[in-house]
Amino acid sequence: MVTLLPLAGPGIEEVSFKMQAYRALKGSILAMDVYGQRGEIRIDDREVAQTLGISRTPVREALILLEHEGFVRAVPRRGIVVVRKTRREVVDMVVVWAALESMAARLALARASDEELDALLRRSGDPAPDAYPDIAMELGLGLIALSGCALIGSLTGNMAPHMRSIRRLELLSEEQAAKAAACQRRVLAALPPRDPDAAGTAILDHNLDLAQHIQKSRDFLGHDFLD
8 A cells, every 4th residue: 555755845735636646646656665565556545535635536636647657557356556567567667777877877977067966976975785776766866867858857757666666676686786886886986087988888787787687587576576
């Protein structure tokens, strides 16, 4: 079941009930570990409506928007569930992410100011091993934001919650976790000298290796929904 995060932000009282529900649900889905648990993650529109203090109609309208964006889907006789990809879809998504994040890194190192890169470097320092996945995602999303390419941001937006969970599952493989940490160090090292080839290649190499690992390993993700 989805646990709603607190809804906050400027002018929230001016947002329609549908958009309040949409923002609350989407924020909660983006923050959750999509692949970190077995079984379906269901959304009860009645419970969401009660939590937000609104009727079920705007919640259902919000769920339609989220279904169009690929975050949820309606399953006959089971209701609304959060979308989780098949193994083949995960592999394809990682490959696409590799291309987009790699290009974003190249653009960011060409376009971002020194102050922006310094701030990103400070936020993405040398994390503890178990903190790597979230820091790695913040580094990638930071590069995407600094790329100045709105389309890359749009294309990666719907993939982000899936990629965040996949990054966390890399910790289940000692070898894969070590490769991931090495990739992050290479990317961070490329920021001060503004070396787009080093950053882009590190991101591309690691993600393509990750895609191969997911494809061949039966126990990497270890969930029946990836069979």
